[in-house]
Amino acid sequence: MNSSVSALPLSTLSPANEALTLRLPSSLQLKQQLPLTNALSQQVAAHRQAVRAILNGEDSRLLVIVGPCSIHDPESALEYAGNLAQLAAEVSDEMLLVMRAYVEKPRTTVGWKGLAYDPHLDGSDDMAGGLTLSRELMREMLLMGLPVATELLQPMAAGYFDDLLSWVAIGARTTESQIHREMASGLGMPVGFKNGTDGGVGVASDAMRSAAHPHRHFGVDSQGHPAIIQTPGNADTHLVLRGGHGGPNYDRASVAKVHGDLTRLKIPARIMVDCSHANSGKDPLRQPAVFNDVLEQRLQGDRSLIGMMIESHLFEGCQPLSSTLKYGVSITDGCLGWAGTQALLRQAAERLRVQRSIPQPV
Template identity: 90%
Template sequence: MNSSVSALPLSTLSPANEALTLRLPSALQLKQQLPLTPALAQQVHAHRAAVRAILNGEDSRLLVIVGPCSIHDPQSALEYAGNLARLASEVSDQMLLVMRAYVEKPRTTVGWKGLAYDPHLDGSDDMAGGLTLSRDLMRQMLQLGLPVATELLQPMAAGYFDDLLSWVAIGARTTESQIHREMASGLGMPVGFKNGTDGGVGVASDAMRSAAHPHRHFGVDSQGHPAIIQTPGNADTHLVLRGGHRGPNYDRAHVAQVNNDLIKLKIPARIMVDCSHANSGKDPLRQPAVFNDVLEQRLQGDRSLIGMMIESHLFEGCQSLGPTLKYGVSVTDGCLGWSATEQMLRQAVSKLRKQQDA
């Protein structure tokens, strides 16, 4: 994609031990270049309200965040989104399907950091192009009628997408970060905090309590200037169980313990289960087993379980980055294929409808 907004070098000469600085477009510039129409802005507002209603128990539907582990190819991502949009309209009486549009990826050491960082997949790190491509792609997903979700990893990048999103994740490695808690307190959409990598929920519980309060913190305004940001607090947060080093934490015993812990802390007991990561033992084909276990808990009356997250692409598995890539296959974590995903969701909706009609 050609873009009129690009990174500009601030200095062509830099000592070997100093970082090279390139100036990016401001969030305001990119939003003006790729604006939301009034109709799409109203759609985002309605989708956020729908997610809040599910969190607050006012909407009995299941919230399902589903899509690729990360987006690396806009064409396959839009094909997936088209499939999801068609299914979403068919199951909307029982589920709110939200497109997982992850354009940033946390790395334990080094590796590809996502579409927003390296859209050409070649280490050139054209971040100006990546931000433009990511925003345009999310906008096209909105045009299909889908709510859009992402993980906000770099707080400075949040302003480029925040008006497009209906749900946001804060990852297991950043839930403990004060900076991410401050950011979440100022977001206008619901936020799911993942439990820590050890599997414990204490860090996420602290994060939800922190995000619910107003903050004043250092930040950047929409024009790219350093600023003091004052946030109102975000009451629309919830816990995401993703397992940990000691194994899964989605089973009945763990969920019951988490419920008790949240109640003691006077935090609303609303829980999403990430069917991937440690909960599936990093085996993407085990996600349906996790999903169905959680669904059964829900069918048996546990209303604290408000939704699930699924890593899914057009085709199952994953692949390493290279000169030749298979179409519709993840380049990060392994994913469930679309066919198996659709079958799983349709079967779940059938069970939900059957219970409703009983």
């Protein structure tokens, strides 16, 4: 892959107590260097429509966002994507599998911020190279036939990837942000807002209502100039339950309460469950138990549960960032391994097929 786009020369040499400025290529420049073919653009449009159809109840399949907590190694990410593409075709009658390609990572204090920020994993923060590499990887995943998802953390970075994505997450720490709500209102794909870290869904409910409306806001155009952005509003949003400080919120009672809260606010009751984070007690090997509990709720008739999210890599667990990394193991949150992921999704698809084969009462 070609990662030749680099930051332009230092434009401002500041005193020690001021920030230094390095100019990045515009999103338009990067898109021109790494364009989508007409066929890939049509594929992305079809995948977006497939996700919308699931949200709207027009497609009865389960939406599953699955992949590494974060991508740090292109080789292992593409190996994982190749495996997922094969499985996606196998279970496509019952599930729409979407590749989780997270290249930005929110940090509570400090730490590695993701491939888009520090692709060399050494603190050099080659963001121009990171943006290029991230776009290259997502494009390769599209060429495998996969829909691609990511979390959009930095609104200024969104323009470098937005034409590649079929689904976007707004994280628990940014769902309350007006800037992210405005951004979501102008995105051309479905958006999942996570509940706040306290476990409550009020903030996410407000976010969905805000994103559904048009906005005018400060932003940056495709050529990198400050601009007034006018957005049309995005009706294709939904809630992502990820648990909170008080524990999980995927159980039947929690889901029923959330369903009631959304209905009362006249927000479509479309709920995805993140099987990781507080819902799994931060134990990646508990994700299958969470997944199967939610699947059982859906099999028993709760159609508000439109999908699940799984953190999964080639091998289970996680490892600290170091000079000697194990291949295919996350360097952020712990993940379920591929073998366990594949078995879980195959078993779920079979359970869904069995239910579909049972005659429904007239």
